Amino acid sequence: MTVSLVACGGSSSSSEKKEDTSDSKKQEASTEKEVTDITKMSDDEIKEAMKKEPAWGTTITAEYDGGDCTSGPSMAKALGYYDNWGLDVQIAAGTEITEALGTGKAQFGVHHIAHMLVPITNGMDIVFTGSAQTGCKSLYVLADSGIESTKDLEGTTVGMDSPIGGSSHNMIIRFFLADGLKQDAATCVQVESSAAIQSLQSGDIKACLLSDRFAKKFVDDGTLKVLRSITWDDDFKDETCCVMAMSGKFVKENPVISQVLTKCVMDAYMYIAENKDEAAQIMLDEGMVSGDIELTKYMLDQQNWAVSNADTKETIKAVAKDYIEAGIITSDWTVDKVVETAWHPLAEKVSTK
Template sequence: MKSKILKIITLCLILMSIALVSIGCQKSKEDEQTNKTEDVSKVDKKTNKKEDKKVKKKIVVGQNGGICQAPLVMAYEKGFFKEEGIEVELLKGDYPTLRDGLATGKVDVSDGLVVTWLKPIQNGLDINFTLGIHTGCISVVVPKSSKVKGFEDLKGKTIGVSGGIGGGSMNFGYRSILRDGLNVKDYNWKDFPAQQLITALEKGEIQAAITGDQTAHAWIESGKVNVIRSSTHDEDYKDEYCCLLGIRGPIVRDEPEVAEALTRAVLKAAKWVNENREETAKIMVDKQHVNGDYEYNLNLLKSYNYKPSISGGKEAIRTSIDELKQLELFDKNIDIDKETEKIYKELKNVE
């Protein structure tokens, strides 16, 4: 009897041991699964944290349909913006459209002539420049039959400009007159839409015209005009950056990582354009980013120096402010260096 009871007790103990081992194994598996879940969670958090650092932003890029703005478009077409985590909408418009868009936040970034943008900035337009993109792009022309060789011969005459009185073309004329040691008060000025300048020249309404090469190049090619001053070819201009990358001030101040990403993308694109001009011209024409045929736009591209420069952009701002101050278009008491630092921002993480 005692032996039978002992056997029953032993059996119970064995069963309890098996149960405890089973529970332990199950617990071990659960703990292992929990640990795996915790490890995955940590990895996910790390991954998410890393992804959070990557710029994810939708940006409106404004361009005016000129071939000189090819780096902006190529940054979009060749994926340089996308590499930086930026989703881009391209908006084509004339200078007033882009200026007003930047002022109201409908446009976030564009590029353009330094002398076109400086006066609006003085009047309150909140943008900063971050990169010199290329040199060149404005010409002063006279009729082929004209005996005018320079601004000295135009004293008392009327000069037609595009972009408005006080705009980029006129300011280029002002700066050239200053550099030639002459007085801007000796000249008359009249504004025309760019394409109408050639007609005004032929009718004798104006004796010279100043406009962008996108328009003037056709007149030069057809033999209708002579060039008397050029920001593309003249020794005192050919190494000066004319077009800079402009970004809305709030982005530069409040979202510096976005401003840096934009600048890096356009810098890469400008270098790409410099090395791939034929493909650039083809894309720009085929996708109707510009007017004119392939050969016309390729010839223009070949005349520009697409070697982006941070220091070159800053120096262009400083030079322009200095000359506009001499011309009394800026406050005579303005500190050139401080104003340059205010307008042009050298961003971190951009090389």
């Protein structure tokens, strides 16, 4: 059932290990240079400026692990937004995003704040450049389990669909902290989504953090119920879940192209926000998601795809506060320092209506 086991307040995964201080210094320098704001330039001026940067004329890679939440880069490609600016962007999969950005296998992508914030504070040269959408995961229990709150999970084993130190692990910790529990109130284990129901029914785990898309059919048939959610609970539903992330080195070397790429992805998320039926069909046609059109439309309706950069900054503050309290981020960091290091927005979402 499991591949790893640790108390829920445990340390981060191996992908989030510390790098030496020289990496931190390089990260601090990666976005400190003032660059021209493309919102004050004409399209022709922007294109001329891009041609002077080293990434111009090369293939730029976006890491994409599938699903609707992180689909912004893929949607931008499907809609032709990169082509409009003369940018050659390929979508790649198969490499964990912090590794992909840190090693240069990819230059940008979209993923959970909960997954990437710790590696950034551990020296990874990654910056968040724009907001994606609100939440998509919840903590589920068997509908007939008798479990009514996270307090009922104290001393039990809780499953999650990603590794120790990953986004789901950190979400569980935030649920516990929000409910007045210790971060290690339960033992967390990784469970493949496909094995989650069996693991719950066998009693090996008492709850499991799952994608709402995966869990919906089991909620509909009465097998599962939501115990805690970043999608629907009042204290989490307005937080930004995912952000666009870029290699800090790439941003430093290609400041104009980086702004254009971020704009393309922000425009793609606004397209989803304002054209959900059409976006759902594109996601299915392009293989971004699996399932049927009604499920995809339902999931798009559950999230705020127009969440703002201001909201995202507040979310990073809230996450940083919880992570410092839980010891996930070391105490030599302050909330302001985390925000200053991670958050470098390069484009806003703009309505087309």
